[in-house]
Each structure stands twice: as structure tokens, then as C-alpha cells.
Amino acid sequence: MYIIVVGAGDIGTPLIEIATRSGNEVVVIERDPERADEVASEHDCLVVNADATVKETLRDAGAQRADAIIATSDQDATNVMISLLAQELDIPAIVSVVHNPEHMNLFRQIGVNTIENPQRLIADYLFRAVERPSVVDYMRVGDVAEVFEITVAEDAPIAGMTLGEADEAGLLDDETLVVAIERPEADSPITPRGETRIEHEDLLTVYSGIGATPAVTDIFGHYEDHETNESDGFEF
Template sequence: MYVVIVGAGDIGTPLIEIATAGGNEVVVIERDGARAEAATEYDCLVLNDDATVKNTLEDAGADRADALISTTDRDATNIMVCLLAQELDVPDVVSVVHDPEHRNVFRQIGVNGMENPQRLIAEHLYRAVKRPSVVDFMRIGEQAEVFEVTVGEQSPIAGRTLSSANEQGLLPDETLIVAIERENEAPLTPRGDTHIEVGDLLVVYSAEGATPDVTDAFGHPEDHSGVFRRRHERR
């Protein structure tokens, strides 16, 4: 695959490493001289130039590229690069989006905008403290989430079938169990007669996210905001 990567900063550099290690033909465009020089250690062509100039993208071979990924630290720059890439008919154009308010702009121009990875890391770290029961999660839209959670001993649905749990209102509304991983067994596709056991790792979709009301159903009635508050009061 022929890939043009714009930006060789904190986001672009790991991407360059991954793309070149995967055997792709990679061209990097970086305006900063020091960063451009650093990128030459990878097996790729590096252009020390301005990607918001159409001629630069043409020099990078964007008109024959399979994909272009813009990773600069400015949304305005990324938008301009993506628009130029579309003029050159690049099939797949992807960009980092730093300001969530700009996501609609990227959607309107038909670009797949990915939230700033640094913000995602920060959110994962915060979630690890705020909701330690949630193993991993992925945001869908503004509120909904898909997350992994282990069934605890206090879970009201442990030992019950999904049908009975639903009938008794033990699962919050608009919450679906998508998959079940159980020790020494192949992953299970949940059905109405599937029993939930303590220790099961569940993949869950929740329209309201992994809120305390949702995680309570899986035996994790924790809200660490109270912990933070009590510690603050002791000081």
C-alpha cells in the first residue's frame, strides 16, 4: 500500500514506524526541518515541505497513493491537507481531530476524523481510576460506549439467564451484552437462555455509557468521586 503521512510529530512518528514496519511504501511530509531529519531513520521518503501546498502533495505522489493520513497539531492545517488530497482523488483520507467541535467539519468534507490519541489516552487513564471495573472501552458518538467488564460476586445477574435478568429489570435499558468470554472456553454468543457466571468477561453496549447505574448490574457499585472527595476533606 502506498501511504502519504503528513506530520512527523508525536502522533505521526509512531504511525510512520508502524506503516514502514508493515511493508508499506511510505512518503512523509514534514514542514519542520528537525522532525523531517529525524523521520529519515525509517524506511521512507521524507519531504521537508508544506503539505498545504498542492504541488507538495503532487511531489509526494498523492495522486497515486492508496491513502493519506494527516497528523499535524492544527485542525485547520489537517482540513486543508485533506481537501487537497480529495482534489487529487486519494481513495482514503484520514485525519487526527484535536478539537471535538471540529468533527462535524471533517464529516461534512467526507473525511474520516480520528479523535486526538493523546486525549484518548488521558480518558483511558481517568477511566482506570474512575471506573476500575471497566477493562476497556470505545466511545460511540457522544454518549454510547462499548466496554468490557468482569462479572463480580455482587452482580444481581450472576447465576441468571439473560432472559430472566431482562424480565426482572436487572439490566439497565438500552444495554446489550454482545459477547461473553469464559475461562477455558471459546467465546460465547449471548442468547436468552445463556447463564451469566461470576468471573465472566462481558462485552457490553450501553447507550448511556459505562455509568455507575450500568456497572452496578455487573457487581461493581463503585463511584470513586466519593473517594476523591473524602481524601480531599482529610487534608
């Protein structure tokens, strides 16, 4: 792919590394001369030291042949302007970071794929690591639903049951779906079926329409959400 990345800051720099390492043709637009020189010396990409809110800059970056543009500046107004110019230049895929949640709808109204403020996402992830230590990894889907990974404890209600049996027992409802199983002795992930039996130490990828609530994680034998930490008084 031919990708234009606008901004070489805390977000743009690792993005540039990932995109170039994956074999994409990457052009970076960076207004700061020192950052532009640093990116040019460290990454296999073309760097344009100019203002991305000027249409001619996007043309110089090859907008006419770009498959995608990703705006990572630290100002939402700048990212909006870049996105609008990209639309005028018919760049097929336009993605932008959004720092203020109140601006999210504005970006969506103009047809831009958005990424919430990464700092907030990191903070949310760290808080969840404390609040729900049983959840190995998770991703928010919409406002409430989540996809997460969780290991099956030895005393889990679902341990030893097939998915069909768990459904009949009312452990899995329409809002909860096991989508993948990683088993220590298996060479590759297991695709779950109704007759698939859940075993202790299985690492499950689970979709929950109500999120990784205590009622859901209890199914897999993790009850820490109901326990009180005596040292700090927090209830999980």
C-alpha cells in the first residue's frame, strides 16, 4: 500500500515504523524540520517537511496515488482540515486520531475513520488491568460490548463442559460467545463448536455484548471482582 502519514510525534513515529516494516510505501509529512530529518535518517520512507493543511503539500506527498492517509497531529482542527483535503483529493481511506471525544461525531459526519485519543485508551487499559486482572487482553466494541481473552480456572463452572452443555446450563447466553481457544498442548488455535469441550488452562477469546462484567468472568472461574482488597479498600 501507498500510505501517507501526517505527523511524526508520539503516535506517528511508531506507526511509521510498523508501516515501513510491513513493506508498505510510506510518505511522511512533518512540519518540524528536526523531526523530519530524524524520521528520514531512521526509516525507509520519503519525508516531506511541510504543512499538511496545504493541498499542494498533499499533492507533493503523492495523494493522487495514495491508498490511505493517517492524520496523527495533536490538534483535532488540523486533523479535520487534513481529512477534508484528503477527501477533495480522492484518497480512498482516511483515518484520523481524535483527541477530544466531543469531536468524534464531527469526524464521523465527514466520513473519516477515527481512533480515540491513544493516551486515554492506554489509561483505560491500565485501569482495567487493575480492575479486572483475570482479563488478559481486551478490545472495546461499540459503547459496551468487548472482546477479551481469559484463562479458564480449575474450578470454573464451564470447565469440563462442552459449549453445547454450557449453553443448556445457562452459562452462555446470546450475549456471550467463545470465538477461539488456545490450548497449551495444541499447535494452533481451536475453532469452537458445540461439541468442543472447555478445559482447565484453556485461553479463550470471548465476545460479550455486556462487556467483561463480573457475571461473565465468573463463568470462567475468576471471582476477584467480588473480593475486597483489604489493604486499600477497593472493591473489584
